[in-house]
Amino acid sequence: MDYLYYPGCSIKESGIAYEESLTAIMDVLNTPLQELEDWNCCGATTCISVESDEAIALASRNLALAEKQSNSKGTVDLVTPCNACYLTLMRATHYLSERQDIAGKVLPALDKQGLHCDNRVRIRHPLDVLVNDVGVKAISDHVRRKLTGLKVACYYGCQMVRPYATFDDPHRPTSMDQVMKALGAQTIDWSLKTKCCGAALGSLLPDIVEQLCHDILREAEKRGAEVVVTGCPLCHFNLESNQSAIRKRHPDFKTIPVAYFSQIMGLGFDLPPKKLGIQRLFIPLPASLTAGAGKGGEYVTA
Amino acid sequence: MLLRDEFSKNGDIRIGVYVCDCGTNIAGKVRVPEVVEYAGTLPHVVVAKEYKYMCSDPGQDMIRREIKEQKLNRLLVAACSPHVHEETFRNVAAQAGLNPFLFQMVNIRELVSWVTKDPDKATAKAKDMIRAAANRVLFHEELEPLKYHIKRNVVIVGGGIAGIHAALLLADSGEHVYLVERESSIGGHMAMFDKTFPTLDCAACILTPKMTMVKSHPNITIMSYSEVVEVNGFVGDFKVKVRKKPRYVDEENCVGCFECIDACVFKDARYPNEFDFGLGKRKPIYMPFPQAVPPVPVIDADTCIEFKTGKCPKECLKACGERAGIDFAQKEEIVELEVGSIIVATGFDSFDPKKMPQYGYGIYSNVYTSLEAERLFNASGPTAGELVLRDGSKPKSVGIIHCVGSRDENHNRWCSRVCCMYSMKLAHLVKERTNADVFNFYIDIRAAGKGYEEFYNRTMEEGVQYIRGKVAEVTDNAQTKDEEGKLVIRVEDTLLGMIRRIPVDMVILSVGLEPQHDALEVTKMFNISCSGGGWFMERHPKLAPVSTMSGGVFLAGACQAPKDIPDTVAQAGAAASEALALSHKGVIEVEPNTAFIDETLCSGCQVCVGLCPYSAISYDQEKKISILNQALCQGCGVCAGACPSGAAQQHLFNDSQLMAEIEGALAGVL
Numbered sequence: 001m002d003y004l005y006y007p008g009c010s011i012k013e014s015g016i017a018y019e020e021s022l023t024a025i026m027d028v029l030n031t032p033l034q035e036l037e038d039w040n041c042c043g044a045t046t047c048i049s050v051e052s053d054e055a056i057a058l059a060s061r062n063l064a065l066a067e068k069q070s071n072s073k074g075t076v077d078l079v080t081p082c083n084a085c086y087l088t089l090m091r092a093t094h095y096l097s098e099r100q101d102i103a104g105k106v107l108p109a110l111d112k113q114g115l116h117c118d119n120r121v122r123i124r125h126p127l128d129v130l131v132n133d134v135g136v137k138a139i140s141d142h143v144r145r146k147l148t149g150l151k152v153a154c155y156y157g158c159q160m161v162r163p164y165a166t167f168d169d170p171h172r173p174t175s176m177d178q179v180m181k182a183l184g185a186q187t188i189d190w191s192l193k194t195k196c197c198g199a200a201l202g203s204l205l206p207d208i209v210e211q212l213c214h215d216i217l218r219e220a221e222k223r224g225a226e227v228v229v230t231g232c233p234l235c236h237f238n239l240e241s242n243q244s245a246i247r248k249r250h251p252d253f254k255t256i257p258v259a260y261f262s263q264i265m266g267l268g269f270d271l272p273p274k275k276l277g278i279q280r281l282f283i284p285l286p287a288s289l290t291a292g293a294g295k296g297g298e299y300v301t302a
Numbered sequence: 303m304l305l306r307d308e309f310s311k312n313g314d315i316r317i318g319v320y321v322c323d324c325g326t327n328i329a330g331k332v333r334v335p336e337v338v339e340y341a342g343t344l345p346h347v348v349v350a351k352e353y354k355y356m357c358s359d360p361g362q363d364m365i366r367r368e369i370k371e372q373k374l375n376r377l378l379v380a381a382c383s384p385h386v387h388e389e390t391f392r393n394v395a396a397q398a399g400l401n402p403f404l405f406q407m408v409n410i411r412e413l414v415s416w417v418t419k420d421p422d423k424a425t426a427k428a429k430d431m432i433r434a435a436a437n438r439v440l441f442h443e444e445l446e447p448l449k450y451h452i453k454r455n456v457v458i459v460g461g462g463i464a465g466i467h468a469a470l471l472l473a474d475s476g477e478h479v480y481l482v483e484r485e486s487s488i489g490g491h492m493a494m495f496d497k498t499f500p501t502l503d504c505a506a507c508i509l510t511p512k513m514t515m516v517k518s519h520p521n522i523t524i525m526s527y528s529e530v531v532e533v534n535g536f537v538g539d540f541k542v543k544v545r546k547k548p549r550y551v552d553e554e555n556c557v558g559c560f561e562c563i564d565a566c567v568f569k570d571a572r573y574p575n576e577f578d579f580g581l582g583k584r585k586p587i588y589m590p591f592p593q594a595v596p597p598v599p600v601i602d603a604d605t606c607i608e609f610k611t612g613k614c615p616k617e618c619l620k621a622c623g624e625r626a627g628i629d630f631a632q633k634e635e636i637v638e639l640e641v642g643s644i645i646v647a648t649g650f651d652s653f654d655p656k657k658m659p660q661y662g663y664g665i666y667s668n669v670y671t672s673l674e675a676e677r678l679f680n681a682s683g684p685t686a687g688e689l690v691l692r693d694g695s696k697p698k699s700v701g702i703i704h705c706v707g708s709r710d711e712n713h714n715r716w717c718s719r720v721c722c723m724y725s726m727k728l729a730h731l732v733k734e735r736t737n738a739d740v741f742n743f744y745i746d747i748r749a750a751g752k753g754y755e756e757f758y759n760r761t762m763e764e765g766v767q768y769i770r771g772k773v774a775e776v777t778d779n780a781q782t783k784d785e786e787g788k789l790v791i792r793v794e795d796t797l798l799g800m801i802r803r804i805p806v807d808m809v810i811l812s813v814g815l816e817p818q819h820d821a822l823e824v825t826k827m828f829n830i831s832c833s834g835g836g837w838f839m840e841r842h843p844k845l846a847p848v849s850t851m852s853g854g855v856f857l858a859g860a861c862q863a864p865k866d867i868p869d870t871v872a873q874a875g876a877a878a879s880e881a882l883a884l885s886h887k888g889v890i891e892v893e894p895n896t897a898f899i900d901e902t903l904c905s906g907c908q909v910c911v912g913l914c915p916y917s918a919i920s921y922d923q924e925k926k927i928s929i930l931n932q933a934l935c936q937g938c939g940v941c942a943g944a945c946p947s948g949a950a951q952q953h954l955f956n957d958s959q960l961m962a963e964i965e966g967a968l969a970g971v972l
Contacts, residue, residue: 171659191662191777219779 003129004066004078005033008085008233009041015082015233017277021262022081022126024275028142029134033079036065042080042088045200057106059092064115072120079124081262083159083232084199090123090164125160127231127261128167131175139182144270146184149301150289152264153188153220153228154180157235158196170194176231176261183268188223192216197238206245213242214250221256226286226302228258236260240282257283267293315346315440318374319432320365322356322381324411329354331415331424337380340429344436348372357387362394369398376439380408380432385842401444403894403954408435430967437966441959447891448932452538453642454885457482459530459824460647462490463867464859464874466512468645471878473521477885480639481516482525482544487594489513490649494577496679496687498867499727500757506593506682513595524596531636533644533827534916536936537854538890542639548632550601551587556627558597563587565621567614573605575684578677582684587618592682601628643854643881646828646838647874648821650860653707653714653813661706661811662776666789667692669776669809672724679731689735689808697807699739700732701791703773708814709745716835718814719864722748725812726758729766740766741804743773743793751866769804771796776809815864828855837863848877853890856880895937895954899930903949910941910950 011019026033039062048055063078070076080086095102097119110117130139154176161170168175171194177187195216198209217239220228230236240258247253259281266276272294278285288302319341323329334352341350349372353361356379368374377400379391384407392402410428418424456472458465461483469479481488492498493513495505516522525544532543551562566585574580577590584590586606587599601609601618608614608630619628652673655663662669668691670678677683678690691697702725708718722744729740747768749758762768771793780786781803788805795802817836818824825832830850833839838861841849848856858877859870884890899910899919904927911919911928918934919941921927928950930941941950948957 169659172665191665191775191779195779215779215781218781222780 002071002077003031003033003124004070004076005035006039006042006062006066006078006080006085006089007035008080008082010082010084010233010237014237015260017280018081018233018236018260018262021260021266021276024271025262025265025269026126028269028271029130029138031129031134036062036078037069038065042085044084044088048088048091053102053105055088056092056095056102057109059088060096060106060110060117061113061115062089063092063096063121064110064117066121067118068115074120076121077124077129078121079126079129081126081231082234083125083157084234086123086125087159087164089121090166093119093121093123094164125167125231127160127175127179130179132167136178136182139179139265143183143268145268145293145297145299147264147268147289147299148184150183150185150299151188151224151226152180152185153190153223153225154193154261155197155216155220155228155230155235155239156193157230157232158194159199160231161194176229179261180229180264183265185264185268188220188225190219190223192219197235199234199238202238202242206242209238210242210245210249213239214246214253217243217246217256217258218250218253221254225256227264227289228256229261229264230258231261243283255283257281257285259285267299270294270296315376316372316374317344317347317376317378317436317439318365318368318372319344319347319350319378319380319436320356320361321350321352321410321428321432322361322379323352323354324356324382324415325354328381328411328415331418331421332410332428333421333425336425337428337432341380341432341436344433346376346440347436348374356381357390362390365391365394366398369395369400375400375404376442377405378408378432378435378439379405380410380428380435382411383409383413403445404439404442406435406439406442408432430970433969434963434966437969438959438963441956441962445894445953448894448896450536450538450890450892452885452888452890453540453640454478455480455639455641456643456645456881456885457530457540457542457544457639457641458645458647459828460490460649460859460861461485461488461516461524461526462647462649462859462870463492463509463512464647464649464861464870464877465490465645466509466516467871467874468647468858468878468881469516469522470512470519471875472881473519475882477521477882479522480525480542480544480641481522482528482530484527484529485590486527486549486598486600487590487596488516488524488526489591489593489595491673492867493591493593494673494680495676496681496683497727497731499723500751500753502727502730506680510593510595513593517595517597525637526596527600528637530827533829536892537852537884538642540641540644540854542641542644544637544639546635546637548634549598550603550606550628550630550632551599552627552629552632553596553598555625556598557625559625560589560599561621562618562628563589563599565617567607567617573602578684579671579674581674581677598627601630642885643856644828645856645858645874645877645881646824646830646850646861647858647877648818648824648861650815650864651818653718653816655706655811655813657713658706660775661703661773662778662789662809663811666776666778666809668697668789668807669811672721672728672810672812675728675810679728679735687735689732691808696736697732697738698736699741699788699806700729700736700808700810701741701743701776701789701804701806702729702732702810702812703776703791704742704744704812705772706811706813707816714814714816714835716814716864717748719748720866721812721814723751723754723757723866725810726761726766728810728812730761730764733761733764733766738807741791741806742766742768743791744768744770745772746770751868769793769795769797769802771802780805815860818861821861824861828852830855830857833863837861848873848880853892854884893937893954895952896932896935897930897937897939897941897950897952898932899928899941900949900951901925901927903947904928905947905949907946909944909946913940913944915940 043055043058198212202209457480534541571583575582575584603609681687707713785805831839856877858874906926942952
């Protein structure tokens, strides 16, 4: 199966470790991602709250490019690893097929650029591809360094499963848990998997975002997690970079590392940490997890 | 040549057209004077009149008078739906000496004024429809209604409080009632409750005597553990097939000693009792609850060792001995009943809160549904009336969340009507049994009913706290010391204007009411329709609240819409009296819309024989033609539509009437 890949802006900058690790594990799983040429910003959540037609047009241009670039005559799978891109592109496909009033403006605009959109694009999150196409069995077959005993808290964020719950439960998703369990890791049972991290509000209302991140991180830590695992560059940024500010407000707060699920998978596949962008994390992963990784060393729980 | 022109050569047809304003209902959109003037120009119309309310006495008088004075032999009333007033104007015709089937109703309210925005279009459509009807009535003929004898038996489907109440009323009046219940005992949901609002009567104390009366009444046959599987016939003469599921205990022989249950090889009850939603346990041979009626145990073949392995020592059989109540060989049985009317009282299902995982049902063990809480409070329930958490301890704080699944765009849009009141009742019981802190989370309090508002105030005086806001979530995420080990209810308190987190030990979800999961199949079986959401539809929401569009089929209780016990009992009484009124009439007149076969035209192709769903048509080998039995014909029209030679025709809908109506309707474009 061919996958086109829409990285989104964050992943090329603050979330580069996500791209590095995702590319690395997808190569191991023989599921390469082919980057969409000439892609543009999806508009994220900010654009649509100001002007909806333009925002949909902005996102739709990427859909049209995907249809043009793909070899497929039927459905085109476009993988995007960012929750906000995922929601925004999904919303564009939804509006183009369901809302004639919006499609009636967007499609002619694309036409002027010589682009065409036929509602053939299916937006996929990497976790959807991993669980439903690659399969949990194939993932565990590639594990070279079983992470038995590692306790992780799977944090999905809200936009991956809401409002378009296409591949997982909107309140209690399990796909990331399945992937982590395939690596041998243990996942904690908690109720904040999809609680909002504050998203882009971080730049406007940092107090609120700090509080939300605090609630999530503290619960994960209290339930015994060694690492919080995410599947979104913005969730990762908020959860990781706010920890020093949180500590100022809550002196008893214990810092906890936050990693991408793809980084943990890479460690399970025994790939070199550098290839996974592990050195880019502000809060280092437990030494037991990184020591000897990529050199055939066995994982020994701390 | 048009049919109309052909017809006008023979016969002196005199049509009267009466157009109703219906106050402003019709006249507000249709320009009635213009329509009347137009009607006066149509062929054979000798009089056309407008009146404000044609169905009123003066309106009826006018029509009666003019039928006589003007020697009218066709009558046409343009007003509301025939469902509302066809009968009225047929009677008017009959009283004036005109055969009622020479009358035709034209619906210019529901089909025109209520659904058309533009007055020009509405007026034009009213004219078209009147022209079509004026053309049609040329071909009407005098008919006599068919008369049938009404059977005096009644079948009541559903043995909850609605079915029980209706059954007792009918049986006391001398009708024989078959009460069909699919569970092993009658009693329905009411049998699960401990107390009833707002008077706090013990549910068992007021229900179980009625259940016992049902059992001992000579005019009532209880068919428990049974389901209706097929309904044929029509008002006054229904044939109802009932499947009796095997309960493996003979109802005739069983004396209700329950020694079999004691003797069962399972010394302890270990299987979840469905009646308690699994909170209590039962044996493979069991009574769902102590006061069950009939007081006959039932064997669950899925858990009974004898059915699973055939190697059980069958202690139950030995204990029963000569009484010979246990019958492992019992088979499913189909019983056919002949009844004059049917009361559908199939009740409701409760909303499954697993559809709202944000409330934690099935995730956190101390989140209960309201029905589970009812069982805990019930003195004969799994905890003998104690409200306890899963670990057996008493809760110190309880949150009751209203409107779970109701008034919710994502689930059921309707208000379930009973939840506010039963939530207050549960809050009162929590206070009474545990003295815990109780928080009720509501969107609006709906306490409209006798003594309801007073009960609401009483619970507030007892210290129940009411927080106005739709709960966002129930979580085990503790953010303070007070929240450790508790379920936290997160809600926007819309009176305080802030987000609150209320830690509690127990959460009760006040789940809404919804139609039974198989309601759609039931509607098909009884030939009734559904309103929005799947509730069974009454004939008229105000004036025929227990009748249905199917003659002789009546509704009672929550199958029609969510309702509480007082309203259910009132409606059951109404359904019983409708059934009684029908059977006391003795004879029913049925619309003579049956089919007939013109022997001179029938070629004997037998197409109709195979198509007739009621087996009313047979083939006469000697005459080589099809013969139709009027008594069996239901007037569906299939034979008339299929007959290639026009021999099969249907009264009130014959070819010339329909063609004339079509010609009239299309006259503007022909």
